[in-house]
Amino acid sequence: MDYDLGTDAVELRKRLRALISTHIPEGFLGACTDDPRDLATTESFCKMLASDGLLALAWPKEHGGGGGSVWQQTVLREEMWAHHEPRGAQYMGVNWVGPALMRYGTAEQKARHLSAIAGGEVIWCQGFSEPEAGTDLASLRTRAIPDGDGWRITGQKVWTSYARMASWCVLAACTDPNAPKPQRLSLFLVPMDRPGITVRPIRSMLGPHHLNEVFLDGVEVFSDEVLGEVGDGWRVMREALAFERVGIARYARCESLLDRMQAELGDDWDRLPEAIRTRWVRALIDLRVARLLAYRAVSLQDDRSAGAAASAARIATTTCDQQVAELLFDVLGPSALDSGPSAALHGAVEDHWRYAQAATVASGTIEVQRMLVARETLGDHA
Amino acid sequence: MKTALPEDIADFAAIATKRLVRLGGPQAALRAETDDQLRQDARTALSDLGAFDLDVRSSSEDLLAAAVLCQAAGATALPYPLVEELLAVDGARLALVNPEAPRVDHGDLAGNWIAADLDGTRYQVQPSSRTSAKLGPFLVPATLSQPDGTVPAVDVDLHLTLGSWRIVGAVQQCLEITRQHVVARKQFGKPLAEFQAVRFTIADASVAARGLYELAKYTISRVESSPAQIRSADALILRLKAADTARQVLRTAHQLLGALGFCDESDISVLDRHTQSLIRLPVSAEVLAMRLLPGVRGGQLETLFSGPVSRG
Numbered sequence: 001m002d003y004d005l006g007t008d009a010v011e012l013r014k015r016l017r018a019l020i021s022t023h024i025p026e027g028f029l030g031a032c033t034d035d036p037r038d039l040a041t042t043e044s045f046c047k048m049l050a051s052d053g054l055l056a057l058a059w060p061k062e063h064g065g066g067g068g069s070v071w072q073q074t075v076l077r078e079e080m081w082a083h084h085e086p087r088g089a090q091y092m093g094v095n096w097v098g099p100a101l102m103r104y105g106t107a108e109q110k111a112r113h114l115s116a117i118a119g120g121e122v123i124w125c126q127g128f129s130e131p132e133a134g135t136d137l138a139s140l141r142t143r144a145i146p147d148g149d150g151w152r153i154t155g156q157k158v159w160t161s162y163a164r165m166a167s168w169c170v171l172a173a174c175t176d177p178n179a180p181k182p183q184r185l186s187l188f189l190v191p192m193d194r195p196g197i198t199v200r201p202i203r204s205m206l207g208p209h210h211l212n213e214v215f216l217d218g219v220e221v222f223s224d225e226v227l228g229e230v231g232d233g234w235r236v237m238r239e240a241l242a243f244e245r246v247g248i249a250r251y252a253r254c255e256s257l258l259d260r261m262q263a264e265l266g267d268d269w270d271r272l273p274e275a276i277r278t279r280w281v282r283a284l285i286d287l288r289v290a291r292l293l294a295y296r297a298v299s300l301q302d303d304r305s306a307g308a309a310a311s312a313a314r315i316a317t318t319t320c321d322q323q324v325a326e327l328l329f330d331v332l333g334p335s336a337l338d339s340g341p342s343a344a345l346h347g348a349v350e351d352h353w354r355y356a357q358a359a360t361v362a363s364g365t366i367e368v369q370r371m372l373v374a375r376e377t378l379g380d381h382a
Numbered sequence: 383m384k385t386a387l388p389e390d391i392a393d394f395a396a397i398a399t400k401r402l403v404r405l406g407g408p409q410a411a412l413r414a415e416t417d418d419q420l421r422q423d424a425r426t427a428l429s430d431l432g433a434f435d436l437d438v439r440s441s442s443e444d445l446l447a448a449a450v451l452c453q454a455a456g457a458t459a460l461p462y463p464l465v466e467e468l469l470a471v472d473g474a475r476l477a478l479v480n481p482e483a484p485r486v487d488h489g490d491l492a493g494n495w496i497a498a499d500l501d502g503t504r505y506q507v508q509p510s511s512r513t514s515a516k517l518g519p520f521l522v523p524a525t526l527s528q529p530d531g532t533v534p535a536v537d538v539d540l541h542l543t544l545g546s547w548r549i550v551g552a553v554q555q556c557l558e559i560t561r562q563h564v565v566a567r568k569q570f571g572k573p574l575a576e577f578q579a580v581r582f583t584i585a586d587a588s589v590a591a592r593g594l595y596e597l598a599k600y601t602i603s604r605v606e607s608s609p610a611q612i613r614s615a616d617a618l619i620l621r622l623k624a625a626d627t628a629r630q631v632l633r634t635a636h637q638l639l640g641a642l643g644f645c646d647e648s649d650i651s652v653l654d655r656h657t658q659s660l661i662r663l664p665v666s667a668e669v670l671a672m673r674l675l676p677g678v679r680g681g682q683l684e685t686l687f688s689g690p691v692s693r694g
Contacts, residue, residue, distance in 0.1 A: 001384050001385065001386065001387060001388060001446070001599060002383060002384050002603060003383055003385070003600055003603060003604065004383060005383060071383060078686060082686065082687075255685040255686045255687055256686070256687055258685070259685055259687040259688060262678065262679060269678070269679055270679070274672070274675075277675050277678070278668065278671040278675070280678055281622075281671045281674045281675060281677075281678060281683065282622075282626075282671060284678065284683045284685060285597075285619050285622060285683075288597065288619070288684075288685075289593040289594075289596065289597050289623065290593070291686070292385075292593070292596035292597055292600050293589075293592060293593055293596055295383060295385055295596075296385045296592075296596050299383055299384070299385045299386070309592070312588070312589045312592050312593070315585070315586075315589045316589055316593055367582070369585075370581070370582045370585035370586070371581065371585070373585040373588050373589060374581035374582065374584055374585040374588075377561055377584055377585065378561060378564065378565060378575045378584060379565070379575070
C-alpha cells in the first residue's frame with residue numbers, strides 16, 4: 001500500500017505549475033468572464049499545452065494525445081482546476097467527446113475531429129439537457145425527423161455551457177419516440193453555425209457562458225454525423241459520461257483557496273474566531289478525505305465497484321466545495337460579497353462561492369450520486 | 383499508487399475477524415461486563431492470532447497487521463485493551479489519558495499500567511475500580527502520579543492511530559448491521575430500504591465510512607516515512623475524523639433501527655456503548671481540532687499546496 005503518485009506525475013505537477021505561473025495572469029478566474037482577454041488566455045494556453053502533448057494527456061499518442069498514466073491525468077485534473085481551469089472550454093472536448101469519438105466514431109469522424117480537439121483548436125458543447133429533461137435524460141423531447149439522407153432536428157436545449165463559444169455540439173435527439181426508452185435517442189455531431197441553431201445566453205449567478213438556451217428549428221443533420229448507431233444514443237451517452245466518472249477535482253481549488261487565503265491573512269489568521277479556525281481544520285481534513293476517495297476511485301479503474309466509489313468521491317468533493325465556500329465567506333465577513341480584482345484573492349472567493357452553488361447539481365446531481373451509492377450498498381430496491 | 387491493503391494483510395484481517403467473531407462478537411462483550419472470564423478469552427484469542435508478537439514500533443508490516451486486528455476488534459467490540467497492550471512499555475500497558483480526568487479502559491485487569499497524555503508526558507497510574515457505567519463500561523477512574531518523564535511522541539501517535547482503527551471497525555460494523563436491518567425490516571408493506579429517505583441516509587453514512595477507511599489506510603501507510611510533526615498531525619486528524627464519523631454513523635444506525643437499536647440484544651447498542659470511550663477519550667473531538675490549529679499555519683495539515691504531497 002502506498003500513496004506515491006509516481007515520479008512522472010510529480011514532475012508533471014511541477015511542470016504545470018511552472019507553465020501556469022509563466023503564462024496565466026494573476027487574478028485569472030477562468031474563461032467564463034466578461035473580459036474577452038480571459039478567453040484569449042485559455043486559447044493560447046491550450047495551444048501551448050497541445051504542442052507539448054499535455055492538452056489531451058490521457059489520449060493514446062496515435063490520436064494526438066500524450067499517452068499519460070492515470071496518475072498524470074489525476075495531477076492534470078487537480079492542477080487545472082486548482083488554477084481556475086486555464087484550458088477554458090476545452091474541458092468537454094478533451095475529457096469525453098474525444099474519448100467517445102475514439103470508441104464510437106467512424107474513421108471519417110475520428111480524422112475530422114480528434115486532431116482538432118487534441119490541438120486545442122475547437123470548442124465543443126453538449127446538447128443534452130432540456131427544459132423538461134435534466135437528470136432524466138432518456139425522456140428528452142427534441143425530435144429528429146427522417147428527411148432524405150438524414151434528419152431534421154427541432155427542439156430546445158437548456159443549460160448548455162459554452163454554447164456561444166463552441167463550434168461543435170454533441171446533440172442528443174429522439175429518433176424513435178415509439179421505441180423502448182433506452183432505444184429512443186441518437187447522438188449527432190453538429191456544427192454550431194448550421195442554419196436553424198439559435199443560442200440565447202441565460203443571465204445567471206454563475207457568470208457568462210455557463211448557461212445558455214439552444215433553439216433547434218429544423219436543423220439539418222446527415223447520416224455521417226451520427227455518433228455510434230442510430231437509437232443507441234442513451235448507451236453511448238452513459239458510457240461516454242463514465243469517462244469523466246471521477247469528476248472535477250474540486251478539492252484541489254478548495255485547497256488552493258484556503259492556502260492563498262491563509263497567506264493573505266498572515267498573522268490575522270490567529271485572530272480569527274476559534275469557531276472559524278476549527279472549521280478550517282475540519283475543512284482541510286474533509287478535503288484530504290475527498291482527495292483520498294478520488295484516488296481510490298481512480299485506482300479501481302475498471303473494477304465493478306468503481307462506479308459507486310466515484311459517486312462517493314463526488315459526494316465528498318462537491319459538499320466540500322460548498323463547505324469551503326461558506327467558510328471563506330465567514331472568514332471575510334462584511335467584505336465577502338465584494339467582487340472583482342480588488343476583492344479578496346482577486347475576486348476568487350466570491351467567484352468560488354457562486355460557482356460552488358452548482359457543485360451538487362452539475363454533471364450528475366448529488367441525489368443521483370446518492371442513489372448510485374445506495375444501490376451498491378442496498379441492492380436494487382426502489 | 384496502491385490504495386488496497388496488501389493481500390497478506392487482507393488475509394490476516396479475514397482470519398482475525400473470523401476468530402474474534404467466534405469469540406461471540408458484541409454479545410460476548412456484553413457478557414464481559416459481568417463476567418471477567420470473557421476478557422481472558424479475548425486475550426487468548428488475540429494471543430492465538432499472534433497479536434502480542436507484533437512489533438508495531440519498528441515493523442511497518444506488523445503495524446499494518448495490528449491496524450487490521452484493531453479494526454476487527456472494533457467491529458466485535460472486543461473487551462480487551464488491545465492497543466494499550468500492543469504499545470506496552472517494559473511490560474506495562476500504555477494508557478492514553480487526560481490528566482484532568484484520568485480514566486483507563488479495562489484498568490481493572492491484572493497487570494502493570496503506565497499512562498501518558500497527548501503531550502507525551504508520562505505518569506505512574508493507579509487505577510481504582512469499575513463504576514458499571516452504561517457508556518464505556520470498562521472505564522476505570524485512575525489516579526496519576528506527578529509527571530514521570532516522557533514517552534516517545536510516536537507512541538502517542540500510534541495509540542491514537544490504532545485506536546482510530548478500532549473506531550473504523552465499529553463504524554463499518556454498525557453500517558453493516560443497519561444495512562441488514564433496512565433490507566429485512568418491512569413497514570407500510572415494503573422494506574425500509576425501498577424508501578428514498580432511508581436510501582439517502584444510508585448513502586451518506588456509507589460515504590462517511592468509506593472516507594474514514596481511506597483516511598485510516600493513508601495514515602497508517604505513512605507512519606514510518608513521515609517527519610515527526612506531520613505524523614503527529616496525521617494521528618490527530620485521523621482520530622478527529624474517526625470520532626466525527628462514528629457519531630454520524632451511530633446516529634444513523636439508531637435512527638434507522640428505532641427502539642431495537644437501544645436494546646442490548648441489538649449489537650448496535652453494545653457497539654455504541656463500548657465505543658464511546660474511544661470517541662470521547664482522552665479528549666473530545668473539539669479539543670483534537672484545537673490541537674490541530676497550529677498545524678494549519680505550520681504546514682503540518684498538508685494540502686496539495688503545502689507539503690510532501692505537492693512535492694510528490
